[in-house]
Amino acid sequence: MKYTTLPNTDIKVSKICLGTMTFGQQNTEADGHAQMDYALEHGVNFFDTAEMYSVPARQETYGSTEKIIGTWFKKTGKREEIVLASKIAGPNPNFTYMREKNDFSPASIKFALDQSLQRLQTDYIDLYQLHWPERKANFFGQRGFKVQDDAWEDNIHSVLETLDGFIKEGKINYIGLSNETPWGIMRFLEESKNFNLPRIKTVQNPYSLLNRQFEVGSAEVCMRENVGLFAYSPMAFGVLSGKFLTGESHPNARIKLFPQFSRYNSEQCTEATRLYQEVANKNGLSLTELALAFIEQQPFVTSTIIGATTVQQLKENIDTIKVSLSEEILKEIDAVHAVIPDPAP
Template structure:
């Protein structure tokens, strides 16, 4: 395994992070435990979850992923070997079953964190992330910012003050954001810089061969401000494994079970995927190796979040840490990006 440190900390994390959002629906508790056993055995010391998991989130399975991680901690006693990240959900009218109010008020943050810690059977989180902004921006499936009245009032200072109190209480060590844009990141950094408040260390956004929008502006913020990207969906819901190009049926695949997640299902995505597969095979690689190695080796990526529903998938994903892409391969990847830029917003 390869390691780096969380920006502006002394915490060592694996360049591959175990994503757990399938635990509780696509994966049973026993399967989740087996994945965590194997990942840690292979040097993956970084696990990511969220209060709303498993996905798709619904009342019956809300919090199930954190519970499964919690029972694994209790069974194994290996909490101190894991760098653990979770998230608080922002406003969404469909998730009212989580809390009375989905916002980032002090009361909501403290309540959500306490509930997560209870489910996870731990006293602290290494990283606590805002899952998406309170502002109506950077929404899943929406390309770019759209001007609209969202009745949002700037509360970055209050949010950071709340996080500061939780850090001082020992409940969290560091903070991060997810599904955020450059303006939100810079506003948070500005508040922390001028008011001696906690600084965000990470941003968790989608990034893959099919979605390189992060490079447009956010990558520069990460490099210049030393904020690490935790790249999620590096295989684009499994599309970049190439399995959907075969014409075979995959009834247990995420996109088959949950067709509402159509972000990577466009004709352009399929066309780009086929071209990337040709590059991979030309150089003696699988498409999975090409796709994950591309993300893992970007200078602004702290860790790439992989998710798997089978042990074979998990083993293949973790093994990609040893793949190094030549400049010739990168040039060929970029030529495809130039022809079909970011088919999945």
């Protein structure tokens, strides 16, 4: 395994992070425990979760992933060996079962954090993230910023003050953002700098061969401001394994089980995947190796979040840390990107 540190800290994290959102839906508690055992045994010391998991989010499975991680901590006693990240859900009218109001008010943050700590069976979370903005700025399936009615009033100072209180209490060590825009990242950094409030360490956004929009704006922000990217969906819901190019049905695949996740189902995504498969074949790599190695060696990526439904998939993903792509291969990847840029919104 390769390691780095959370920006502006001395916390060592593996360059591969175990994503856990399948625990409690596609994976049982026993499956989740087996994945965490395997990941830690192979050097992965960084786990990411969220209060809304498992996915797809629904009332019946709300909090199930955190509960499974919590029972693993209790069983193994290995909480201190793990850098643990979780998230508070932002506004969504379908998530009223989580709490009366899904916002980042002091009361909501306190309730969400305390509930997460209880489910996780721990006294603290190493990295606590805002899962998506309160303002109408970034939606799954939407490409770019859309001007629209937005009643949001800038409360970033209040949010940072609230999180600062929980840091001082010892319930949180560090904070981060997720699904953020360049403006949002800079706005948080500005407020922390001007008022000596906690500084965000990371942002967790989608980044893959099929979605390189992070490179436009956000990558420069992260490099110049020393904010780390946690890249999620690096395999594009399994599309970048190449398994959907074979003609087989794969009925248990995420995009088959949950057709509402159509982000990577377009003809453009299929064609781009086929072209990336050709690049991988030409260079003696699997498409999985090509896709993950590309993300892992980007200088603005702190850690790549991988999610698997089987230990075998997890093994293949973790093993990609040994792969290094040459400048020639990177040029071939960029040539495909130039023909079909960012097919997934």
